[in-house]
Amino acid sequence: MMSRGAETENFAIVGKRVPLKDAPEKVTGSALFTGDxxxxxxxxxxxxxxxxxxxxxxxxxxxxAERLPxxxxxxxxxxxxxxxxPVVFDVPPDRVAFDDEVRFIGDEVAAVAAVTEEIAAEALxxxxxxxxxxxxxxxxxxxxxxxxxxxxxxxxxxxxxSIKSNSxxxxxxxxxxxxxxxxxxxxxxxxxxxxxxxxxxASFDPSGKLTVYTPSQLALVLQxxxxxxxxxxxxxxxxxxxxxxxxxxxxxxMVVEHICALLSKIAGKPVKLxxxxxxxxxxxxxxxxxxxxxxxxxxxxxxxxxxxxxxLSNEGAYVYKTGPIGLAAKAIxxxxxxxxxxxxxxxxxxxxxxxxxxxxxGNPQGSFAMESMIDMIAEKLGIDPVEFRLKNYRSVGxxxxxxxxxxxxxxxxxxxxxxxxxxxxxxxxxTAAEGKKRGIGVAVICHATGTxxxxxxxxxxxxxxxxxxTAQVFTGTSDLGTGxxxxxxxxxxxxxxxPLDAVQVVAGDxxxxxxxxxAFASKTLxxxxxxxxxxxxxVKQMVMAKAAxxxxxxxxxxxxxxxxxxxxxxxxxxxxxxxxxxxxxxxLGGNITFMANALFENTGFxxxxxxxxxxxxxxxxxxxxxxxxxxxxxxxGIAINPMVVEGQIExxxxxxxxxxxxxxxxxxxxxxxxxNPDFRNYLVLTAVDMPKxxxxxxxxxxxxxxxxAKGMGELPMVGAAPAIANAIYNATGARITEIPMTPERVFKxxxxxxG
Amino acid sequence: xxxxxxPVEVDIEPGAMLADVLRNELVLTGTKVACGEGECGACTVIxxxxxxxxxxxxxxKAMNKEVLTIEGVAPGPGKLHPLQEAFIEHGAVQCGYCxxxxxxxxxxxxxxxxxxxxxxxxxxxxxxxxxxxGYVKIVEAVLAAAEKMRK
Numbered sequence: 001m002m003s004r005g006a007e008t009e010n011f012a013i014v015g016k017r018v019p020l021k022d023a024p025e026k027v028t029g030s031a032l033f034t035g036d037x038x039x040x041x042x043x044x045x046x047x048x049x050x051x052x053x054x055x056x057x058x059x060x061x062x063x064x065a066e067r068l069p070x071x072x073x074x075x076x077x078x079x080x081x082x083x084x085x086p087v088v089f090d091v092p093p094d095r096v097a098f099d100d101e102v103r104f105i106g107d108e109v110a111a112v113a114a115v116t117e118e119i120a121a122e123a124l125x126x127x128x129x130x131x132x133x134x135x136x137x138x139x140x141x142x143x144x145x146x147x148x149x150x151x152x153x154x155x156x157x158x159x160x161x162s163i164k165s166n167s168x169x170x171x172x173x174x175x176x177x178x179x180x181x182x183x184x185x186x187x188x189x190x191x192x193x194x195x196x197x198x199x200x201x202a203s204f205d206p207s208g209k210l211t212v213y214t215p216s217q218l219a220l221v222l223q224x225x226x227x228x229x230x231x232x233x234x235x236x237x238x239x240x241x242x243x244x245x246x247x248x249x250x251x252x253x254m255v256v257e258h259i260c261a262l263l264s265k266i267a268g269k270p271v272k273l274x275x276x277x278x279x280x281x282x283x284x285x286x287x288x289x290x291x292x293x294x295x296x297x298x299x300x301x302x303x304x305x306x307x308x309x310x311x312l313s314n315e316g317a318y319v320y321k322t323g324p325i326g327l328a329a330k331a332i333x334x335x336x337x338x339x340x341x342x343x344x345x346x347x348x349x350x351x352x353x354x355x356x357x358x359x360x361x362g363n364p365q366g367s368f369a370m371e372s373m374i375d376m377i378a379e380k381l382g383i384d385p386v387e388f389r390l391k392n393y394r395s396v397g398x399x400x401x402x403x404x405x406x407x408x409x410x411x412x413x414x415x416x417x418x419x420x421x422x423x424x425x426x427x428x429x430x431t432a433a434e435g436k437k438r439g440i441g442v443a444v445i446c447h448a449t450g451t452x453x454x455x456x457x458x459x460x461x462x463x464x465x466x467x468x469x470t471a472q473v474f475t476g477t478s479d480l481g482t483g484x485x486x487x488x489x490x491x492x493x494x495x496x497x498x499p500l501d502a503v504q505v506v507a508g509d510x511x512x513x514x515x516x517x518x519a520f521a522s523k524t525l526x527x528x529x530x531x532x533x534x535x536x537x538x539v540k541q542m543v544m545a546k547a548a549x550x551x552x553x554x555x556x557x558x559x560x561x562x563x564x565x566x567x568x569x570x571x572x573x574x575x576x577x578x579x580x581x582x583x584x585x586x587x588l589g590g591n592i593t594f595m596a597n598a599l600f601e602n603t604g605f606x607x608x609x610x611x612x613x614x615x616x617x618x619x620x621x622x623x624x625x626x627x628x629x630x631x632x633x634x635x636x637g638i639a640i641n642p643m644v645v646e647g648q649i650e651x652x653x654x655x656x657x658x659x660x661x662x663x664x665x666x667x668x669x670x671x672x673x674x675x676n677p678d679f680r681n682y683l684v685l686t687a688v689d690m691p692k693x694x695x696x697x698x699x700x701x702x703x704x705x706x707x708x709a710k711g712m713g714e715l716p717m718v719g720a721a722p723a724i725a726n727a728i729y730n731a732t733g734a735r736i737t738e739i740p741m742t743p744e745r746v747f748k749x750x751x752x753x754x755g
Numbered sequence: 756x757x758x759x760x761x762p763v764e765v766d767i768e769p770g771a772m773l774a775d776v777l778r779n780e781l782v783l784t785g786t787k788v789a790c791g792e793g794e795c796g797a798c799t800v801i802x803x804x805x806x807x808x809x810x811x812x813x814x815x816k817a818m819n820k821e822v823l824t825i826e827g828v829a830p831g832p833g834k835l836h837p838l839q840e841a842f843i844e845h846g847a848v849q850c851g852y853c854x855x856x857x858x859x860x861x862x863x864x865x866x867x868x869x870x871x872x873x874x875x876x877x878x879x880x881x882x883x884x885x886x887x888x889g890y891v892k893i894v895e896a897v898l899a900a901a902e903k904m905r906k
Contacts, residue, residue, distance in 0.1 A: 019843045026851030027839040027858060029785020029825035036784035194886055195789045195797055195852035245787075245852030246886050277790040481850025481887050643846040643892075650889030651849065679794035679884065687880040687890040 008638060012561050014494040014707045017643035021486045021500075022243075022479075031243040034199045034213050035274045042201065043072050045263050045273035046120040048110040048127055049283060050102035053351040053672035054136035054149065057100050057129060060110055064126040070119035073266035076110040076127070080262065086225045087320060088218065088253055088518075089455055094152060094160070095318040097258060102131075103151055103317035104351050105673050106283035113263040113271045138672045140291060140312040140348035151317055151349035158349040160319050163326060165343045167333070173306025173340030177297030181376055184293045185369040186738040187721075189286040189314065189667075190659050192358055193684050196245020198284060199274035202260035209236045210261060215244035217251045218518025220476045223510045229258050230265075241508035247480040248655070249357030250285050252520055253320050281677035285356035286665065288324045289314040292369040294332065302383050304338040304392060309369075311345040313362075316354035322347060323454060324355070324362030330401050331366030331718075335446060336374070336392045351672050357520060359652065360717040363447055364659065368739060371443040371722030375729065385726065386419050389444050389611075401448040402605035410635025410698040411444060414611040418442070418633040421694055422613035427730055437618045438628070439731025443722035445610045449711030450523040450602040457523065458601040459516040461531035463492060463539045465594040467585040469563055469578030470502040473536070476516025477528040478508060482713065483644040484524050490640055491529045491706050495536035496543075497560020498577060514597070522711030523602060525640060529706035531600035538596035547580045606702050606710045610634040612719030616727040623747030625661055625728060627691035630720070634695070636712030637702035649695045649716040654685045656720035662689075664740045756817045758783075759827025767814050774798045774809035777824060785825035785855045789884075796883035799856035800824050806863045806882075825855035828862060838862055841900035842893070849887035857883045861897045869905055873898060 008015025025031040050057075060076040077098045084093035098108055110127050114120040135149035142148055143158040151158055174180060200214035210232065216222045219239040227237040244251065256273045264271040275284065290313050297306035309332045313325040325345040333341040378388040393411055400406040422440055432438040451457040462474040473492045479485040489503040496503070507513055516528060540560065548555040551574065553567045560566070566574030575583075581594070613631040618624070632649050639645040662683040666675040676682045701708040721739050729735050734749035756763055758781070765780050777783045777800070786809060789797035793808035800809045801823040802816070828836045835843075838858050842848050847857075857880060864871060864879035871879065876897045877890070885893065 017846070019846065020848060022851075023843040023848045024835070024839075026848045026854045027825075027835070027842050028829060029783075029855045031851050032784065033787070033852065035788070036778070192886070195787070195795065195850070195884065197789070243851060245789075245850045248886070277792065277795075481848075481852075483849070647846045647849060647888055647892055650891040651885075651887045652889070654886065654889040678792060679790050680792070684884060684886065685889075686882075686884060687877040687894065688874075689881075690877075690890050693889065693891055 011494055013490045013500050014640050015638065016641065018486060018490060018500060018641055020483050021489060033196055033243045033245050034201060034215050037201060037213060037242065039201060039203055039270040042270040042272055043113040043115060043267055044117040044120050045111055045113045045260060045271050046117065046124055047108055047259065048124045050105060050107045050109050052102060052131055052133050053105050054134040055102050055131040056134060057102055057109060058132055059130040061128040062110060065112055065123040068119065068123050068126060070115040071112055071123045072115070072269060073113040073263040074110065075259065075262055085254065085258065086228050088221055088225060091319050091322055104353055105671065106353065107317065111259050111263060113267050136351035136672055138350050138352050138667055140314045140350060143348050143350050144346065151351055155349055160315055160347045160349055161322060163345045168340035170306050170308050170340045170342040174297045176305045178300045179380060180295065180297045181373060182295045183373060183737055184291065185372065187290050187365045187368055188740055189289040189355060189665050190358065190663050191281055191286050191665055191682060192248045192250040193682065194246030194248060194250055197275040197277060197280040198251065198255045200257045200260045201270055201272040202257065202264040203270035204264055209238065211238045211240060212257050212261060213240050213242055214257050215251050216241050217247045217478050217480060217520060219478065219508060219510050220513065220515050221518050222254060222257065225254055226257055226261065230261055239510045241478055244478065244480050248359045249361065249520060252357050252518060253285060255284065278677045281682060282674040283353055285320060285354055287358035288355040288362065288365065290328055290365040292328065292365065294369050294373055296373055296377065298377055298381065300381060302381055302388055302391060304336050305340060307333050307338050307341040309333065309343050313347050314350055314355060315347050316350060316352050318354045319347065320354055320356035326454065327362030328366030331363050332370045334399060334401055335370055335394060337394055337398060352667055353674065359655065360714045363714065363718045364656065364721060367443065367445060367718045368721040372725050372737065375726040376735065385442055386415055386424060390415055393444055400607045401446055402452055402607055404604065406607060408700045408702060409609050410700040411609040411611065413698045414609060414633035414635055415444065417696065417698070418611045418613050418631050421631045422615060422629065432617055435619060435621050437620060437731040438615065439727040439729065440613065440615045441723045441726025441730055442611060442613050443719040443726065445612060445715055445718040446607050447522060447715040447718060448605040448607045449526045450605045451521050452605045457517065457527065458599060459527040459531050460514040460597060460599045461528060461535045462514050462595060462597045463532065463535040465539050465543060465581060467581045467593065469576060469581050471496060471498060473503060473505045473532055474512065474514045475505060475507050475528045475532060476513045477524050478519040480519055482519065482524060482648065483641065484519065484528065487525055487640045487644060488528055488532050492532050492536045494707065495533050496540050497562065497565065499563050502563060522713040522715065525709055526705050526711045527600055527602050529709060531598045533706045534598035534600060535596045538598065539594045542594045543580060546584045547575065550580060550583055551575065604704045606704060608634070608636040608710050608712050608715045610715055610719065612723045614720065614723040614727045616724060616731060618728055618731045618746065620732065620750055623743035623750065625724070625741060625746055627657055627724065629692045630657070631694045632716055633698060634712065634716060635698040635700050636715065637705050637710035638699050638708035639697050640707060640709050642697060645697060645712060646695050648713055650693055652716035653693055653720060654690060656717045658685045659739060660721040660724045661740055664742055756819060757821045759824060771814045772810055773800065773812045773814045773817055776814040777809065783824055783826050787852055787855060789852065796856045796860060797853055799859045799883060801859055801863050806860050823859065825858060828858060837903045838897065838900045841896040841903070845892050845896035845899060847888060847892040847896035853883055853885040857885065857893060865901050865904060869901060871901060
């Protein structure tokens, strides 16, 4: 795999395949995650959970549990705050902790903190709860029917909110069309299945200041949420993010931190709660399962004249995020050129585990529908699927996912190069063995950088240059294993002209970090990188002014590289950063630091683009689908660290191919119980399951990004499902419209039965 | 037991699992527990030369045996095993949670088969789940380490 980016050839450190700065701690096992930490006197918490999908909690008797030796705190509706839990980012809160009503199997009923985990588990058994079971509903299409049981009494029709939007005249568009296609697509509530489950440790110090250790993707947003919930001033709440073992959107919400804090307050000791794997699968956060009804009108020549879509998203029992339905719609109405479109979306409550943010955030769902539909259209019209996309996908000047005109796109190159790599010309010439059929499919992908305006999108950074020529970079963003602590250091080092080793990124502690709204929406590098670059530029200016004095050269004539400041015209004339900084310090009679802040607000939300190709082999006897080869072409601007970018893409494919074929969260139709809350039965791809992958970066230059970069984390998650569905169709003539495309579904589709 | 080359004695509850003893009594938290059911490999350690899922292995099983955890992989202070170096250089580490188990599985594989094919590496690591890397750079790193170790 190779990457381009001529612009970075002259850079010292940007564009280089630099290993992660914290990799040594990780490979030696010395990196501490929340579950690895202990505090003196720490207690262990366990949560008692509802066995019913929907019930009134009439009475909770914790008296026996409280008397068990070793139990130091018990929480239930008898003593928990009767207030709505604030939700991250403007979603109307709808949940009271340890409420009078439980709304999904696993909903919290009580919690205990004890000196050992075993005692805490024993204590749970001693808690007596009187439930009154209520009717429950698990399917969104059932939940919106009149007379369906209400998940929340104050939400008629189980709809938490709806969106409608229109562009042009959809009815006229359909009249203009030569062909109208209509299909319904269904997607699953995929689980993030991070290797590290949710957990936290809460501890109050003698002054009443609360410190919470938690693997949060947004410590600086969690801080006000938790402070508000506990009625504490923010200045007395400190969130520290240790190493984080996978996020992908699951660690954006307050899942256990408030429980630990409440128990700790009662017990007067630190309290640790780590979710078990079963809890993580069944009571955490999932992707939104969606039902997408899609109708597209086209002319014979492939011009799309109308797009009409209705989307239902299954929110589960409590709402964490409202955005996915909107982004699913964008993937349908803002992808291809078409002046007439209509979208109607409803977010529906059901009595299952809540959905929230998960890498892609509605885009994988919407793209599965649209990219499958495009292939259906291309086939009917006799147009090659790649050619159709080259002709019809939005380009420079068209409104993109950012809701602004696209400025730069590498989509065409992604398609044409990717086509070569997968061997697109082999389509229709299957060479598979008896009982097997091979096919190749494509999907194009797009994802904007940042929140695209549904929330304010800004971040701050500080850079502090020490007198010995080393620097600290303060950022609020969170390194989830995504490498931001390294790539931000690369940006600062490049801007300042320091070696990478001299730059240390400081993050993950609300007491000392800069402000950031969180590591999500593919904006970490773009937002934080821009802020870091600006702050570094300011510091550089200060240093250059001093260096100019010392070297007797105009500041504009100076440059810096690898820790040395020199005159551009005569590079021999120079001094090291250390020499300059120490000289300044000495001349002022003491220690000096050069420090600057910067704020960056994302207003452009530049889109990243790509094309993904899958070659599959379908076993027509069993319905099993094997992905033989997967090509991922991606334009996310300049790669600050190509090794990190490739790693992100490869990792996303493990999720997205699993989403497409094997990750099948099963809910019991009658009880609402999750039937496979373990790795034995919820199948994520292993090393031997991953197909051969080829990743190539098409590096365009994003003028608003730090050194030309734009966001990329979610984009590669988007294309596998439709690319594989299209490949299966190419192989067998069977169109699968529900994911995961399990062997059962493929088998039924092959035999023409409604699957 | 002999742990990372040193004799160690520890008092344990009879039903304790090896992972818990390593992490709690012996405060060696490099070995991770991610599922508690022996399904994900994060707790992989090497017992008498063979990989085991320590989260479901009774600690008593290790009595008088040799145990290697991630903390014992590096040959000495300030040094790294070729596998650890390769993981760093090849970008095989992202969040790091699966990394200790992954390295131990890789070590056991290379100890038994110093010249594995790519497929053999994938099979050897198939008991270690990773949600960050897609395994691509992990496999590259193991093959690179194998080559280096053969020299």
